[in-house]
Amino acid sequence: MVKTRKTLSRRKSGKTFEYLILTLPGVFLLFIIQYLPLNGLVLAFKDFRYDVGLWGSKWIGFKNFKFLFESITAFRIIRNTLLLNSLFIVTSIVGSLIIALLLYQINNRSLIKVFQTSMFLPYFLSWPVTAFITFAFLNADLGLLNRIIIFFGFKSILWYNDPAYWPWLLTIINFWKVVGYNVIIFYAAMMAIGKSLFEAAKIDGANSFTINRKIILPSIAPVIVMMIFLKLGRIFFADFGLFFMVTRDSGLLYPTTDVIDTFILRTIRVTGDIGIGTAVGLYQSVCGLIVVLLSNFAIKKLSSGNEIL
Amino acid sequence: MKLAGRKTNTIIILSIFTALFIYPIVAVVSISISHVEDIYTFGYRIIPKSISWDAYKYIFASPQQLFSSYRVSIIVTVLGTLLGLLIMSMLAFSLSRKNFKFKRPLTYFVFFTIIFNPGLVPWYINIAQTLGMKNTYLALIVPYLVWGWFTMLLRTFFASIPEELFESCEMDGANQFTVFFRITLPLSKPALASVGLLMMLRYWNDWFLGLLYINNTELMPLQLWLYNIMVNIEEMSRVAADAGVIETINFPSESARMAMAVLAAGPILLVLPFFQKYFVKGITVGSIKG
Numbered sequence: 001m002v003k004t005r006k007t008l009s010r011r012k013s014g015k016t017f018e019y020l021i022l023t024l025p026g027v028f029l030l031f032i033i034q035y036l037p038l039n040g041l042v043l044a045f046k047d048f049r050y051d052v053g054l055w056g057s058k059w060i061g062f063k064n065f066k067f068l069f070e071s072i073t074a075f076r077i078i079r080n081t082l083l084l085n086s087l088f089i090v091t092s093i094v095g096s097l098i099i100a101l102l103l104y105q106i107n108n109r110s111l112i113k114v115f116q117t118s119m120f121l122p123y124f125l126s127w128p129v130t131a132f133i134t135f136a137f138l139n140a141d142l143g144l145l146n147r148i149i150i151f152f153g154f155k156s157i158l159w160y161n162d163p164a165y166w167p168w169l170l171t172i173i174n175f176w177k178v179v180g181y182n183v184i185i186f187y188a189a190m191m192a193i194g195k196s197l198f199e200a201a202k203i204d205g206a207n208s209f210t211i212n213r214k215i216i217l218p219s220i221a222p223v224i225v226m227m228i229f230l231k232l233g234r235i236f237f238a239d240f241g242l243f244f245m246v247t248r249d250s251g252l253l254y255p256t257t258d259v260i261d262t263f264i265l266r267t268i269r270v271t272g273d274i275g276i277g278t279a280v281g282l283y284q285s286v287c288g289l290i291v292v293l294l295s296n297f298a299i300k301k302l303s304s305g306n307e308i309l
Numbered sequence: 310m311k312l313a314g315r316k317t318n319t320i321i322i323l324s325i326f327t328a329l330f331i332y333p334i335v336a337v338v339s340i341s342i343s344h345v346e347d348i349y350t351f352g353y354r355i356i357p358k359s360i361s362w363d364a365y366k367y368i369f370a371s372p373q374q375l376f377s378s379y380r381v382s383i384i385v386t387v388l389g390t391l392l393g394l395l396i397m398s399m400l401a402f403s404l405s406r407k408n409f410k411f412k413r414p415l416t417y418f419v420f421f422t423i424i425f426n427p428g429l430v431p432w433y434i435n436i437a438q439t440l441g442m443k444n445t446y447l448a449l450i451v452p453y454l455v456w457g458w459f460t461m462l463l464r465t466f467f468a469s470i471p472e473e474l475f476e477s478c479e480m481d482g483a484n485q486f487t488v489f490f491r492i493t494l495p496l497s498k499p500a501l502a503s504v505g506l507l508m509m510l511r512y513w514n515d516w517f518l519g520l521l522y523i524n525n526t527e528l529m530p531l532q533l534w535l536y537n538i539m540v541n542i543e544e545m546s547r548v549a550a551d552a553g554v555i556e557t558i559n560f561p562s563e564s565a566r567m568a569m570a571v572l573a574a575g576p577i578l579l580v581l582p583f584f585q586k587y588f589v590k591g592i593t594v595g596s597i598k599g
């Protein structure tokens with residue numbers, strides 16, 4: 001009796017040891033890549049100099065954060081990030097819902113597959129490739145878009161020089177890139193709806209509009225809500241590739257295309273305002289965390305059981 | 310009859326949509342096989358006036374940088390995907406087991422990295438200075454090896470394997486390594502394929518790590534090279550000079566540019582249709598409950 005208990009407990013501690021060994025590489029990597037940089041956050045309160053390093057640099061209190069509340073650039077990058085991300089969320093969710101509903105109407109499986117795969121293709125292209133594609137359209141002399149504009153007798157447009165067009169251009173490009181992905185999720189959720197509901201509705205004489213509104217949308221509501229909140233949680237973070245690559249990092253376009261992430265990247269690569277870059281990054285991360293916690297709280301209130309945390 | 314008519318309309322609308330999605334990709338391929346004189350006379354066109362393989366001929370006349378960048382991207386993608394998949398599965402396996410004592414704290418440890426990150430600057434300084442990985446393969450591989458989100462996804466998959474399987478295996482005296490390698494991994498092939506493909510995509514398409522940490526042309530990944538071609542006219546003439554074109558005028562730079570985009574995107578677009586099933590699975594499981 002005593003002996004078996006002893007072997008049992010030995011086996012249990014042995015098991016814990018084995019588990020720990022399995023977690024070791026992953027925990028180690030997460031530690032050095034995600035946790036170690038946390039000490040770099042002190043840079044937000046320092047006047048960083050490369051020659052004296054992280055710990056040698058002088059403390060300057062909250063001076064770096066002053067930038068966030070006093071400069072026009074800070075206002076501009078935060079506004080652009082939030083507005084453009086909101087535009088992206090609305091267009092991509094609504095657009096992919098409509099496409100998924102249309103896909104759901106047809107029964108031809110191979111056709112569905114062709115549509116889905118084609119719309120999914122852009123998701124696989126890297127941002128540099130996407131930037132080349134955009135360039136093929138927007139090139140001033142040779143671009144596809146200007147050729148069409150000239151064909152209809154208008155003057156060609158210098159797309160890369162005028163910030164006014166870019167909120168819409170970026171929205172379209174983002175739409176093109178992500179919609180296929182969302183469609184797959186929404187379509188999969190629709191396929192999971194029980195067929196009996198539709199038969200009952202048809203017997204009651206419901207038309208397809210009513211079916212869409214009264215059955216399909218409510219049934220996949222949890223998925224829609226979750227997609228929205230997942231994207232809301234990232235609203236303070238812009239897609240580097242889209243804003244840096246596709247705009248060719250053109251300074252002329254900054255009024256509408258400069259976002260928090262591209263600004264921080266510039267503090268590293270160009271301006272060297274490491275302290276300000278860290279402060280802005282910390283602001284972004286804290287805001288991001290607050291939004292994630294808030295939206296999770298909201299999901300919990302709206303529909304308990306669907307929360308992500 | 311009316312219903313059939315509406316279905317046809319739906320199909321027509323979806324076909325137009327699909328065509329609009331494909332159009333840009335077709336355009337780039339078309340430009341890459343257009344005659345450069347045609348491009349200068351008629352602009353970029355979706356249907357080439359006449360087909361010319363000059364752009365590809367010039368690129369392959371001296372493919373040093375192309376091949377070197379391909380090699381870097383392939384090494385990074387293969388090593389990163391396999392290593393990352395192994396390390397994340399080992400971690401996820403332990404986190405999925407009910408009888409693991411430190412399951413909760415370690416889950417929080419992983420989870421925290423999903424909801425909070427220290428920001429780009431500390432992240433950059435950590436890898437470049439503290440870890441000293443600049444201009445090494447490590448800088449292109451290590452930062453993306455372990456993702457909290459993928460780990461949680463794998464954990465969810467592993468947790469759905471029936472507990473009895475593990476129990477009977479443990480009864481027979483198997484240790485956890487055996488359970489992991491002999492039971493969990495073989496039973497999770499679809500999950501591993503999903504996450505593996507997403508990792509592959511991430512590594513293959515990455516230019517960001519290269520931009521931050523690599524300024525050595527020998528270690529330049531494919532996508533970063535493509536970016537350099539876009540921003541530096543000189544890079545393009547360097548390619549031309551390598552190809553032995555003395556007068557840059559002869560070099561079909563317009564079509565060559567697009568040809569390089571095709572060469573960089575090609576492999577992924579060829580792989581996709583065969584594995585779409587797994588992508589879809591990974592995406593839907595990840596979204597429906599994390």
